């Protein structure tokens with residue numbers, strides 16, 4: 145029997161369509177629903193108003209990450225609104241029977257860090273969360289995307305979502321990354337190439353030698369930022385790297401179930417002749433460490449480059465957005481970013497808050513001192529990452545260098561928990577968004593890799609990390 | 615959900631591309647556990663001075679903006695975070711329709727679920743609309759959803775796309791959860807054939 149060749153996305157999609165009536169979107173079954181304190185309260189209210197229950201509480205898991213302080217756990221939550229929101233998710237989970245990795249849990253963390261860590265994220269699954277960076281989980285060959293609060297309510301009530309089938313785009317990354325160039329630089333390079341709306345309507349499948357060579361944590365960094373190009377989701381076909389990562393994790397299948405799962409997972413990669421609606425290519429060999437200069441992640445340049453001139457942009461809306469961005473950032477066209485003074489360095493977030501990210505930052509900070517006057521915050525992505533880092537002594541490297549070592553959470557990625565920039569301050573941040581005010585009103589964010597962020601911490605200015613690597 | 619049929623209203627123009635949801639409603643206002651009252655924080659960092667006073671030159675602070683039901687914006691509106699607080703804030707302020715050349719996916723989905731109509735127009739119409747709004751801030755447009763048409767003051771009619779399902783839901787004020795709940799027998803049948811792929815039941819601690 146010959147069947148039409150399918151992409152990874154097609155296989156997962158087809159396997160999850162419950163029904164598709166004419167003139168209606170597909171009803172898509174959701175295997176795993178992750179929730180957090182910020183985008184769920186109004187959904188639970190909706191359930192209560194209609195007298196509905198949570199249909200599959202054990203295909204749901206909750207955590208607290210956005211508004212939680214990263215100060216030691218014994219310090220009470222100072223912000224009454226944050227405390228209220230956190231209390232609310234505790235009550236909602238109790239009322240509806242949903243497992244919660246709450247404030248005191250040793251495995252609490254950023255939702256996109258703990259899903260993979262606990263082995264909840266598995267190939268071939270559909271995964272949603274009221275959070276745009278749900279695309280992270282696509283690194284395992286899952287179809288994972290962010291939804292709004294109404295849709296959170298839909299999934300809680302029915303374990304399904306109404307979805308129109310997105311188009312597919314293969315992002316083929318040829319060659320291999322050079323030393324000092326990381327997964328973060330790869331994804332920033334892609335977004336700079338295609339723009340912050342360049343992926344709208346598409347699901348990306350990353351492929352090619354550069355992607356195959358990435359570790360799971362690096363693949364998560366890439367998939368995490370798919371949304372910054374507007375893509376619905378980002379995926380990478382599962383392979384031995386994926387299976388090795390998953391084996392033995394808490395919620396991963398065990399014994400015979402593992403063997404059966406492996407068989408299913410090995411059939412997931414796109415068929416050789418599968419057709420994509422669109423293809424983008426990128427040459428890993430030509431990538432350099434990247435840094436953003438503007439107010440969306442597509443406004444990125446090589447760290448050695450110069451700020452582009454809006455005058456050269458023909459589209460009016462785009463030109464005005466760029467002029468506005470440069471005014472906000474206090475930067476001039478033609479200016480070099482190298483040597484530009486910075487005030488804060490943030491190392492963390494669901495993009496770069498995993499153990500390998502902390503190791504990279506530590507490799508630069510080891511035996512060195514943070515530049516006087518620079519504040520450096522290192523925030524592990526989860527309590528498990530924190531413990532693993534401490535077991536290797538990474539925290540000592542950070543503390544001896546003069547950085548702050550915190551409890552886990554979203555922290556200065558979104559500045560909801562009190563960790564934030566002062567107006568006008570410049571931060572080199574390993575997070576994913578440099579939108580105006582994202583890290584605090586008036587704060588100016590330069591997105592970069594953990595290596596580039598750590599290099600700036602040492603010198604107090606934007607620095608090419610390759611100059612500090614031995 | 616309030617049905618959307620036809621509106622005639624003046625327009626507020628914000629000619630900036632890639633307006634992200636952090637600008638529509640900054641994260642510090644997401645600590646609320648309700649949907650109410652978010653309109654006062656709409657575009658908070660662009661609209662108010664650090665001391666909380668309104669910036670008079672910002673478009674939604676100008677006279678007449680409060681009565682406007684239509685917001686005209688640059689390309690790729692609503693990119694960034696999935697926060698549904700963005701459409702809630704826009705609606706609470708008074709907007710019922712947003713016109714752009716494109717919308718970010720999640721924002722578009724969230725808007726449609728709340729009765730806020732995203733209207734996609736071509737680049738030429740888009741430019742023409744901005745020119746009109748700039749020349750005369752009291753420019754009035756009509757949006758007719760049944761006809762899928764946008765009517766300019768000069769009588770020109772422009773058609774915009776919308777899928778049948780969302781159109782019907784908006785016109786009749788149908789809530790999409792109702793549609794999903796009606797699929798219960800099919801969902802049960804699906805689950806009978808596909809055992810849960812993961813269970814969060816085994817919790818350590």
Ligand code: SF4
Pocket residue numbers: 209210254255256275277493494495553554557558575576
């Ligand atoms: S770390 Fe930042 S991007 Fe990631 S989930 Fe938290 S707030 Fe969102």
